[in-house]
Amino acid sequence: MALAISVVALVAASWWMGQQAYHWMPVQASTAAPLVDGLFSFETALGTFVFGAVVAVMLWVVVMHRADKYDESDAVPIEGNTRLEVIWTVIPLVVVMAIAVYAMRVNTTLGVLGPMEHIHMADAREEQGGFAGDRLPTEQVEVISRQWSWEFRYPQDHVSSSELHLAVDQPVTLRLVSEDVIHGFFIPAFRLKQDLIPGRAINFNITPTREGRYRLRDSQFSGTWFAANQADVVVESEETYKAWLKNAATQPLQPGLSDAVGQYEARKKLKNPGWATVPPAPPPQVNVPGSNTLPHDA
Amino acid sequence: MTSATFSENFQPEQGSWKRYFSFNTDAKVIGIQYIVLAFFYFLIGGLLAMIIRGELITPASDLVDRSVYNGIYTMHGTIMLFLFIFPVLNGLNNLLIPTMIGAPDMAFPRLNAVAFWLVPIFGTLLISSFFVPGGPAYSGWWSFPPVSIQNPIGTFVNGQGLWITAVALSGVSSIMGAINFVTTILRMRAPGMGLFKMPIFCWTALAAQCLQLVGLPALTGGALMLLMDLSFGTSFYRAEGGGDPVLYQHFFWFYSHPAVYVIILPVFGIFSELFPVYSRKPLFGYVYVALASFIIDFLGLIVWVHHIFPSGVAQWMRNFFMFSTMLIAVPTGVKVFAWLGTIWRGKLRLTTPMLFCLGGLFNFVFAGITGIMLATVPIDIHVSNTYFVVGHFHYVIYGAAVMGIFAAIYHWFPKFTGRMPYEGLGKLHFALTFIGANLNFLPMHPLGLMGMPRRVSSYDPEFAFWNVLASLGAFLLGVSIIPFLLNMISSWVRGEKAPANPWNAIGLEWLLPSPPHEDNFGDFVPTVISRPYGYGSGLPLVENQAAYEQALKEN
Numbered sequence: 001m002a003l004a005i006s007v008v009a010l011v012a013a014s015w016w017m018g019q020q021a022y023h024w025m026p027v028q029a030s031t032a033a034p035l036v037d038g039l040f041s042f043e044t045a046l047g048t049f050v051f052g053a054v055v056a057v058m059l060w061v062v063v064m065h066r067a068d069k070y071d072e073s074d075a076v077p078i079e080g081n082t083r084l085e086v087i088w089t090v091i092p093l094v095v096v097m098a099i100a101v102y103a104m105r106v107n108t109t110l111g112v113l114g115p116m117e118h119i120h121m122a123d124a125r126e127e128q129g130g131f132a133g134d135r136l137p138t139e140q141v142e143v144i145s146r147q148w149s150w151e152f153r154y155p156q157d158h159v160s161s162s163e164l165h166l167a168v169d170q171p172v173t174l175r176l177v178s179e180d181v182i183h184g185f186f187i188p189a190f191r192l193k194q195d196l197i198p199g200r201a202i203n204f205n206i207t208p209t210r211e212g213r214y215r216l217r218d219s220q221f222s223g224t225w226f227a228a229n230q231a232d233v234v235v236e237s238e239e240t241y242k243a244w245l246k247n248a249a250t251q252p253l254q255p256g257l258s259d260a261v262g263q264y265e266a267r268k269k270l271k272n273p274g275w276a277t278v279p280p281a282p283p284p285q286v287n288v289p290g291s292n293t294l295p296h297d298a
Numbered sequence: 299m300t301s302a303t304f305s306e307n308f309q310p311e312q313g314s315w316k317r318y319f320s321f322n323t324d325a326k327v328i329g330i331q332y333i334v335l336a337f338f339y340f341l342i343g344g345l346l347a348m349i350i351r352g353e354l355i356t357p358a359s360d361l362v363d364r365s366v367y368n369g370i371y372t373m374h375g376t377i378m379l380f381l382f383i384f385p386v387l388n389g390l391n392n393l394l395i396p397t398m399i400g401a402p403d404m405a406f407p408r409l410n411a412v413a414f415w416l417v418p419i420f421g422t423l424l425i426s427s428f429f430v431p432g433g434p435a436y437s438g439w440w441s442f443p444p445v446s447i448q449n450p451i452g453t454f455v456n457g458q459g460l461w462i463t464a465v466a467l468s469g470v471s472s473i474m475g476a477i478n479f480v481t482t483i484l485r486m487r488a489p490g491m492g493l494f495k496m497p498i499f500c501w502t503a504l505a506a507q508c509l510q511l512v513g514l515p516a517l518t519g520g521a522l523m524l525l526m527d528l529s530f531g532t533s534f535y536r537a538e539g540g541g542d543p544v545l546y547q548h549f550f551w552f553y554s555h556p557a558v559y560v561i562i563l564p565v566f567g568i569f570s571e572l573f574p575v576y577s578r579k580p581l582f583g584y585v586y587v588a589l590a591s592f593i594i595d596f597l598g599l600i601v602w603v604h605h606i607f608p609s610g611v612a613q614w615m616r617n618f619f620m621f622s623t624m625l626i627a628v629p630t631g632v633k634v635f636a637w638l639g640t641i642w643r644g645k646l647r648l649t650t651p652m653l654f655c656l657g658g659l660f661n662f663v664f665a666g667i668t669g670i671m672l673a674t675v676p677i678d679i680h681v682s683n684t685y686f687v688v689g690h691f692h693y694v695i696y697g698a699a700v701m702g703i704f705a706a707i708y709h710w711f712p713k714f715t716g717r718m719p720y721e722g723l724g725k726l727h728f729a730l731t732f733i734g735a736n737l738n739f740l741p742m743h744p745l746g747l748m749g750m751p752r753r754v755s756s757y758d759p760e761f762a763f764w765n766v767l768a769s770l771g772a773f774l775l776g777v778s779i780i781p782f783l784l785n786m787i788s789s790w791v792r793g794e795k796a797p798a799n800p801w802n803a804i805g806l807e808w809l810l811p812s813p814p815h816e817d818n819f820g821d822f823v824p825t826v827i828s829r830p831y832g833y834g835s836g837l838p839l840v841e842n843q844a845a846y847e848q849a850l851k852e853n
Contacts, residue, residue, distance in 0.1 A: 024747045025680075036676045043674065047667035054663045057638050058656060067578065067645035072802065074578040075645045077834030084639070085583050085632070092631040096624040096670065103674040104617050110676055111613050181444040182543055184608065184683055188749025191680045193608045197544060198444060199537030202610055215758065219608070219683040219751050221438055223445050224365045227754035267363070274363030275433030276451040296758075298749070 010052045018045030026298030029210040029235060030190035035106045037191070043099060110192075139172045144284070145183035145196050148225035148260035150216065151284035159248040162256035163290035164216060164233040166208045167241035176202040179281070184219030187233055189298040195220050208235040212297035224277040225260035232290055248287045256286035307820040308811050308849045321415065323407035324816050325392040326714060328414050332389030333707070339381035339421060344776060346374040351738075351772035354765050359756035367755040368436035369457070373428070375439030376461065379557075380468045381421050383699065387564050388413070388475050390706055391503050393714055395479060397807035398497045400488025400824060402817040405481040413474035420467035427460040435461035438753060440550055443535035443543045447527045454529060462525045469518040476510035479503055488806065488819075490826035490841075497805060497830045498587055502567030505591035506560045512599060513553035513560075520549025544609050551602035559598045562662075562694060563591055565702035566633055569655050572705055573637050575803045576652035577644025580831040583636040590629035597626045607678050616675045623673035630666060634659070649801075650724030654705035657732045661697025665690055668743065683753075686746020692739040696775075701731065704782070711789070712796030716813045719793065723785035730778030737771025798850040804832055804839055809846045811853055822846075 021044035025037055065075075141164070142153040152164045166172055176185055178196035185204070186193040189212075194204050218229035236244065260280035267273045317327050318334070350371050353361040362370065392410065396403055404410045427434035432451030435441065435458040449456055483504045487496065523534040524546060533539025535546045566587075574581045581587060603611055603619040611619075637659060646652065668690040671677050681687060704727070711719045741764035746752075750761045757765070799808040806826070810818060824840035832839060840846065 024744055026749055032676075036680055039674065040671070040677050040680075043667075043671050043677065047670065051663055051667055054634065054638065055660060057642070058660065061638075061641045061644065062646060062648070062656065065577075065641070065644055065646050067647050071645060073645070074834035075643060077580050077832070078582065078639075078643075079580045080583045080586070081639075085586050085636075088635040089586075089628060089632055093625075093628050096627045097621075099670065099674065100621050100624045103620060103676060106676045107613070107616060107620075110679075181448070182442060182609075184751075186683070186749070186751065188680070191676075193679050193682065195609045197537070197610060199542075200610075215749070217749065217751050221442070221445060221683075221753045223448070224368060224436070226368075227359065227364065227751075227756045230758075263364075275365040275369055275436065275457075276431070277365045278448050278450045 006056065010049055010056070013052060014045045014049040017048040018042065021045075025191075026189045026214075027210060027212070028189070028191075029208055029212060029214055029298070030187075030192060031207040031209055032110055033189070033191045033209075035109055039103060039106050042102065046095070046099070139167075139170065140175060141166075141172060142175045142177065143185060143196070145176075145178045145185070145218070145222075145229075146281040146284070147180050147223050147278055148218070148229040148280055149256065149258040149284055150229070150231040151256060151286060152231075154245060154248075157245045157249055159245055159288070160253070160256075160284065160286040161248060161288040161290065162231060162284065162286050163288060164231060165241055165244050166206075166233065166235050167238045168208055168211050168235050170238065170241075171205060171207040174204045174206065176204050181222050182220045183222050183229070184217075186217045186219035187214055188217070189214040190233075193219055208233075210297075211235050211237065213294060214298050215296050225263060225280060228259035228263065230292065231257065232292070232294065232296060251287040253285040253287060254289055255283040256289050257292055258283035259292065304822050304845065305849045305852050307815065307822050308853050309815060313816075321411050323403070323411050325396050325404045325407070325410060326814065326816075328410055329389045329392030329394075330714065331414055332385045332392060332417070335417060335421075336382050336386035336389060339377050339385070341779070342425070343374050343377035343382055344779065346370050346377070347772060348776050350374060351769040353755055354757070355769040357757050357759050357762050357765075362755075364755045365433065365436060368438075368753075369428075369434045371753060372435050372438050372441075372461075373424070376424065376435070376465070378695075379439060380465060381417070381424065383561055383695065383703075384468070384472060385417050386703055387506075387561065388472075390564065390568075390703070390710075391475070391479055391507075393710060394499055394807065395482055395503060396486070397713075397810060397814060397818055398500055398805060399483065399486060399491060400806045400819055400826070401482060401486035402820070404478050405486055406478050409474050410478050413471045413478070416467055416471035416474075420464040420471070423460055423467070424464040427457040427464075430455060430457055430460065433457055440554065441524065442550075443524060443527060443546050444537070446524060447535065449528055456528075459525065459529055462521050462528070466518055466521050466525075469514045469521070472510050473514055476507040476514075479507040480511070488823050488826050488840075494585060494588065495826050495829050496588075497567075498570035498581060498584070498591075499564065499567035501588045502563040502570070502591050505595045506563040508592075509556045509560050509563075509595055509598060513556045516549050517553035520546055520553075523549075544606070547606045547609060548602070551605040552599075555602045555605060556595075556598045558694065559594055561699050563594065565658070565699045566591070568702045568706045568709075569637055569659065570633070571805075572651050572655045572709055573640045574831040574833055575709075575801050576647045576649060576655070577641045578647075578833045579640055579644045580829075580833055580835065581636065582639030582642075583632070584829060584831065586632050587636045590632045593629040594626060597622060597629070601626065601673075604673055604678065605682075607675055608682055620673055620675050624670060627666065627670055634663060634666070649708075650719070650721055650728055651705040651709035653725065653728045654701045654708065654731075657728060658698045658701035658705065661693050661701065661735065665693035665698060668693070680749075681746045683751055684746035685742040685750045685752055688752045689739045689742030689746060692735075692742070697735050697739060701735075704728075704731070707786075709801065710807075711786075712800050713807055713810070713812050713814070715790050715793075716796050717789050717793035718796050718800060719789045720785050723781045727778060727781040727785065730774060730781065734771050734773075734775030734778050738768050738775050739771070741765070741768040741771070805830060806840070809840065809843070809850070811850060 144151040437446040526532040533541040796812040
């Protein structure tokens with residue numbers, strides 16, 4: 001009876017933790033986010049159950065099965081139990097395979113949302129859309145990463161920006177290019193991440209679903225000013241987005257955001273400037289320089 | 299030695315302390331050399347961790363310059379892995395393997411000493427990179443190109459070059475060690491000790507060292523190509539010359555994922571040795587636990603791509619490596635359940651080693667659950683390269699592995715020093731370590747879920763709260779080492795003299811005096827007749843066990 005109550009309590013606690021897990025993530029701002037969060041919630045609940053069960057057994061043993069102070073004798077020598085050992089091999093096997101199948105289905109759906117395999121620059125056919133051409137949306141934005149700045153180009157509208165602007169609920173193909181080292185394109189609110197590999201262009205599809213301002217962070221260590229290599233992603237209504245593009249096209253080119261350039265210049269003036277570093281690339285020439293200090297949703 | 303009597307052979311050794319500074323070929327001396335040197339580097343690596351957490355206690359980059367920060371975190375990871383954890387485990391292997399299997403020494407004693415003396419050589423090389431122009435390597439302990447081949451200082455001798463050379467030498471040392479440990483375990487066991495009468499620590503050490511032999515050549519080859527790209531202008535990984543930077547990631551992780559098992563498998567061995575002693579029960583499911591080590595070995599070699607899911611690997615690879623990674627939970631779970639089965643209805647003694655084992659198991663189960671999350675591609679895509687991974691990794695390495703190593707040190711300290719450690723200081727050490735580790739590493743998980751990248755020297759203000767907690771935990775963890783050092787030094791110098799078997803444990807090493815004679819059993823190698831861990835069974839472990847116990851009493 002006590003065991004049954006304990007199991008029920010543990011199941012309830014695990015379910016509660018699974019629900020809490022949604023709050024540990026940033027806001028959901030892309031089509032991928034609910035899928036990832038659902039899987040994470042499921043694994044949190046399952047993990048809580050396993051962790052809770054193991055720790056409960058440990059605590060029970062520590063409290064109830066301590067040797068008396070002067071008891072030097074041994075316990076009952078139980079060396080094994082084949083049936084038990086088979087059970088605790090088969091159950092975890094089934095559980096992890098179930099998680100894997102669930103995760104594979106989510107993974108496949110994410111793949112439909114946006115093919116993430118490489119498209120080699122050398123292959124013109126692939127570069128134009130390649131294997132997933134029939135799924136490609138019309139809008140295409142070039143994302144160029146450098147040590148240490150981000151530049152977003154809208155070739156159809158002749159706009160260049162230090163902020164990534166996107167229309168809500170509109171699929172977009174990002175063409176990811178690195179000009180020097182590996183960078184990581186990571187928008188936590190979108191739950192998506194893709195490395196930018198030098199020498200390759202990678203087509204990456206996303207669909208934002210919530211208006212707001214979000215952070216794009218470099219997730220792959222890219223050198224001295226890696227930590228400062230951030231940019232904002234602005235998701236807005238289609239009308240606002242079109243108006244932004246139209247207005248941006250009229251703005252003159254000017255230096256875009258690059259914290260690294262400013263910090264590098266300040267550092268050079270110091271008596272003891274620290275260890276050697278690669279000089280930052282000049283700031284990109286953009287129509288919209290954006291800001292690094294505006295409040296963001298996630 | 300043939301003229302010695304049974305009793306004379308059991309005279310404990312009273313050697314000079316100078317032997318610990320010499321090219322000594324006694325595995326027990328080499329073991330202590332490894333462990334003491336490893337802890338010297340542990341203090342350096344820990345100091346660097348304090349600077350890292352000091353920088354991260356505020357959002358701004360305000361304690362050290364960004365380039366200095368990058369060098370410091372690179373060296374922290376490298377020192378802790380290559381100069382602390384592998385050497386300290388090699389030290390335990392040296393102490394335990396020959397004594398546990400009844401061998402007089404390692405199979406190749408001189409090779410053993412050479413493998414050890416390479417450690418201070420490459421350690422000095424690595425630490426000296428702090429003083430070369432341009433500072434030490436700054437591209438992380440994994441040194442992904444192209445960052446690692448940029449060489450901003452432009453000189454032939456530079457921190458990154460020294461880093462690669464040191465890592466390659468570490469590989470040479472580890473391969474020497476692996477050959478020695480594998481040969482010793484397979485060829486030098488006492489009569490009667492079939493593989494399934496061998497202590498689990500030897501099984502796990504054997505499995506770990508087999509992984510070294512398979513995996514290390516990939517890393518060494520990959521590192522050599524990196525050195526050529528850095529110093530000689532080749533283009534193995536340089537995209538503009540036709541190379542592929544992702545190729546290095548495959549070489550690197552082909553070894554460096556199994557390296558985690560090289561670390562954790564011997565710790566599983568330690569748990570398997572200690573839970574029976576302090577629960578007074580046999581190890582539950584001995585054969586399953588032994589075989590699970592090699593299943594982990596096999597699976598461990600086909601999971602490396604889970605480290606590079608966002609590098610643009612094909613969908614089928616993501617799915618395959620997700621399945622293979624998840625499968626590792628099964629043999630690992632078998633071990634966890636076996637330990638629970640061992641302590642279940644035992645007669646527990648919560649000594650310092652037992653507390654470290656229980657704490658380590660607690661942390662390891664937590665790390666296993668976050669490990670499953672990381673294996674799951676969609677979640678990994680979100681949290682890879684964030685603090686979630688740092689938290690998971692440190693739960694495995696510090697929370698479980700280092701806790702297991704402390705357990706081992708407290709448990710076998712009397713055997714190899716002849717002195718008892720102080721129990722009060724040990725328990726204080728455990729309490730500070732357990733609280734400090736959890737306060738340090740748990741907050742890293744919410745940080746990662748919120749999207750804080752790892753390796754950053756500054757961050758947005760929304761990450762401040764959890765970072766303050768993590769830093770406080772880190773400082774507490776730093777303080778926790780003080781009672782440990784006090785305990786080790788004071789008890790070794792003037793601790794109570796240790797009997798041969800202070801914990802009433804079963805195992806060949808406990809049939810030896812504390813500390814053992816130079817050639818362990820000499821000519822009187824016992825014949826093993828039972829499986830290990832015969833607590834409560836009343837069966838003797840070796841033939842003529844009473845004579846061994848009598849000889850110990852007479853001395």
